[in-house]
Amino acid sequence: MNHFINQLPKAELHIHIEGSLEPELMFKIAQRNGLTLPFASIDEIKSAYQFENLQSFLDIYYASADVLRTAEDFYDLTWGYLEKIATQNVRHTEIFFDPQTHTDRGVEFATVIKGIDQALQDGKSQLGISSHLILCFLRHLSAESAMKTLENAIAYKDKIIAVGLDSSELGHPPSKFQAVFERARNQGFLTVAHAGEEGPASYIWEAINLLKVSRIDHGVRCIEDETLVEFLAQSRIPLTVCPLSNVKLCVFKTMQEHTLKKLLDRGLCITINSDDPAYFGGYLTENFQAIQEGLGLTNLELYQLAKNSFEASFLSPIEKEKFYQELDSFMAQYPSQ
Ligand code: HPA
Ligand code: ZN
Numbered sequence: 001m002n003h004f005i006n007q008l009p010k011a012e013l014h015i016h017i018e019g020s021l022e023p024e025l026m027f028k029i030a031q032r033n034g035l036t037l038p039f040a041s042i043d044e045i046k047s048a049y050q051f052e053n054l055q056s057f058l059d060i061y062y063a064s065a066d067v068l069r070t071a072e073d074f075y076d077l078t079w080g081y082l083e084k085i086a087t088q089n090v091r092h093t094e095i096f097f098d099p100q101t102h103t104d105r106g107v108e109f110a111t112v113i114k115g116i117d118q119a120l121q122d123g124k125s126q127l128g129i130s131s132h133l134i135l136c137f138l139r140h141l142s143a144e145s146a147m148k149t150l151e152n153a154i155a156y157k158d159k160i161i162a163v164g165l166d167s168s169e170l171g172h173p174p175s176k177f178q179a180v181f182e183r184a185r186n187q188g189f190l191t192v193a194h195a196g197e198e199g200p201a202s203y204i205w206e207a208i209n210l211l212k213v214s215r216i217d218h219g220v221r222c223i224e225d226e227t228l229v230e231f232l233a234q235s236r237i238p239l240t241v242c243p244l245s246n247v248k249l250c251v252f253k254t255m256q257e258h259t260l261k262k263l264l265d266r267g268l269c270i271t272i273n274s275d276d277p278a279y280f281g282g283y284l285t286e287n288f289q290a291i292q293e294g295l296g297l298t299n300l301e302l303y304q305l306a307k308n309s310f311e312a313s314f315l316s317p318i319e320k321e322k323f324y325q326e327l328d329s330f331m332a333q334y335p336s337q
Pocket of ligand 1: 168
């Protein structure tokens, strides 16, 4: 393992907590809840993780989330993720959760929040990892369903910093959720949205202009629109890029073809993230390592990506400053090439 990458202080800004459900924990929770999985073994599960596109992944991801029923399940899921990233010097994380995936199966919103929030509090006190929680609406469902979910979330405003948009992108543009996001902003939530993963660059413009997002999740298809690339460089609206996810879901055929270095060189605020680490072959260290190997990034470029992760976070200016200083003292021990 690359010691520099693993020990680099970093933040994660694009992780679906349901996507951190490792097969081992899936089996344990299924057993605890008296459920039978459609897989006979952990190896069988892992070999099913071959995807042609986003939808082929989402089908398995939603089916697997069905084992999650109790607050304890959501606690164990979140705690497992936090324990893992603690070994990779992830200092701060902003976690997505998909309440509709659970409330549509009869699991209460309160149950989901209770388990995740308790683990995040323990993550802070026992592992020193700070965090924020971001609620994602499933864009393949209706705007009415998203609005109902938002109404449920208002009671937990103190625990949820932002709302976002995930699931099947094509055919579900950000404009579908304009009214929901407007109400969310009026209620004090920040906003983010998945856009330009499989969808066109015009979805990124919509997320910026109609949903008033602070960050774009994925956003790699911005490269097809030169005006947009210039706008993103000048505004520093961050992209939360997920390299291993992009290759696993065939957004890029190989890591060597990934465009993140080109975008970084153009001055965009690019960050590196794991998306669904249990499904795509790794957590933050593995993502950094894959781009370092595939794109030949220098230590200085990796440092810039880590610095961007704090800049792009929802931390306060004082908290960001503290992490920049931590990063700079870390860098002083290493050559920059
Ligand atoms: N894209 C859209 N929705 C998702 C993803 C993703 O990469 N991961 C989990 N839900
Ligand atoms: Zn995602």
